[in-house]
Amino acid sequence: MISVEEALAKVLELVGPLPAETVPLRAALGRVMAAPARAGLTQPPFSASAMDGYWLAAPDHRPGATLTVVGESAAGRSFGGTLAAGQCIRIFTGAPVPADGGTVVLQENVTRAGDAITLPDTLAETDNIRPRGQDFAEGAEFCPARPLTPADLGLLAGMNVAEVSVYRRPEIALIATGDELVMPGEAPGPDQILCSNNFVVGAIAEAAGARVRMLPIARDTEDSLRGVFALAEGADLVVTSGGASVGSHDLVGQVAAELGLERSFWKIAMRPGKPLMAGKMGAAAMLGLPGNPVSATVCAHLFLVPMLQKMQGLPATHAPRRAMLAEDVGPTGPRTHFMRARLRETEGLPEITAFANQDSAMLSVLAEADALLIRPLGDGPRKAGEIVEYLPLR
Ligand SMILES: Nc1nc2c(c(=O)[nH]1)N[C@H]1C(S)=C(S)[C@@H](COP(=O)(O)OP(=O)(O)OC[C@H]3O[C@@H](n4cnc5c(N)ncnc54)[C@H](O)[C@@H]3O)O[C@H]1N2
């Protein structure tokens, strides 16, 4: 059995960044830019007032001075004239200032009588002016190596970028396998359970930027599996769950091989998730997740998400964090154990507690867990207070 790190390296060899496409800014949330955007203008394009008040030239900015208001500059409508000594203009937030080197005095800090304003006896130190270009300059490039956030869309809009070049979303085909499975909303027979894997794995994939094609459940026959694999045609990545182990009904590897699977590996030193399988089927990558819901979920976090990241031009890594054990834990066996755990915030490192029941079929424990406590293979027992690593689940 290969290690988790080797398996990650091998699944990443199966995929590469997808081609770029151009999308309107409105459709770019969560997408990853494939080429830099350039600012079409300098922002702000002119030095602008940050407040509503009065603009006056530097020599007139004296405590108690009285000035005559001779015009107005509003956002979108600047004051065209020039000012003589002792004159000022009314100015509003976002409006261009008439010249360099002046000050905006807040309207609530002056006394106004007709066309005259009188400055206060104590003057504020700030000029309340946003200098031209303080945000970005025309031609500035923007291409963050992360999914675009709402704030990124605001920045791109401010740069006058209406369309962006982004990596195409990975298209994944999800295939659940097993005679025992029915879909939520259907009535399970006495020997049946609900298909939950497609929902958790599909949601993990969508949250990581993929488009998910959820295919009909494949039954435990070669014909059924072949039929459903045919429906995965055109997907970038085919993700099966179940039928990966050694039982006589575990046909996925066999049928996939008949259909041309070049297997990269099968079985890893990981708990849960031992029977994980991966390879290449024609142009598509194939990831065969174990059937147990927790195993499928943990494998999706550990392997599917980094594959999707690489396909979208992102760095693909696991980023373990540190926490302090809240309770003792026992030794691990010959597989790296990813224990479902709960975090508790403290003023320092968070505290982490592994759930008592680590059965890889427990959906309720999985839903409560917000972290995977990483226990290296062959690790000894650990005491409360020791520092350990975990992967966040939320
Ligand atoms: N003799 C051995 N038995 C098993 C081994 C082993 O090494 N030797 N490995 C165990 C491990 S570890 C795992 S994990 C499971 C995985 O087996 P499969 O991938 O073949 O999965 P199935 O047998 O098809 O299903 C396992 C379990 O999960 C349920 N299941 C399957 N698909 C779904 C789904 N879409 N939604 C919800 N639940 C699903 C299925 O009903 C079974 O209960 O094998 C161990 N056995």
Ligand code: MOO
């Ligand atoms: O992946 Mo299996 O859970 O190791 O039970």
